[in-house]
Amino acid sequence: MFEGDRHFCPTLVYHALGRQADAEHELDLFKKVKGDANPVDCAQIYAQWGNASDAMLWLTKAERLHDRGLEC
Numbered sequence: 001m002f003e004g005d006r007h008f009c010p011t012l013v014y015h016a017l018g019r020q021a022d023a024e025h026e027l028d029l030f031k032k033v034k035g036d037a038n039p040v041d042c043a044q045i046y047a048q049w050g051n052a053s054d055a056m057l058w059l060t061k062a063e064r065l066h067d068r069g070l071e072c
Contacts, residue, residue, distance in 0.1 A: 007033065011045050023049070036061070040069030 007030035014023035027045060034041065043058035062070055 008041060008045070012048050015049050036065060038067065038069060039065060040067045 007026045010026040011023050011030060014020070014026060027042075030045075031042065039058045039062035043055045043062060046052075046055035046058060061067075
């Protein structure tokens with residue numbers, strides 16, 4: 001498991017529990033650890049949160065960086 005991976009799930013769980021400040025804190029930690037390595041993951045988080053505009057921004061970044069997460 002990579003260091004950033006341990007911050008991915010809490011972003012979704014905290015959001016679902018209505019603890020958005022905690023969710024955003026975990027997302028900030030995730031981004032600090034991962035950087036631009038996995039923009040698809042950030043797109044997934046924003047999509048789960050219902051934030052379509054940020055999800056699309058991260059998907060565009062994923063496409064530009066040829067993120068392997070797009071190879072489904």
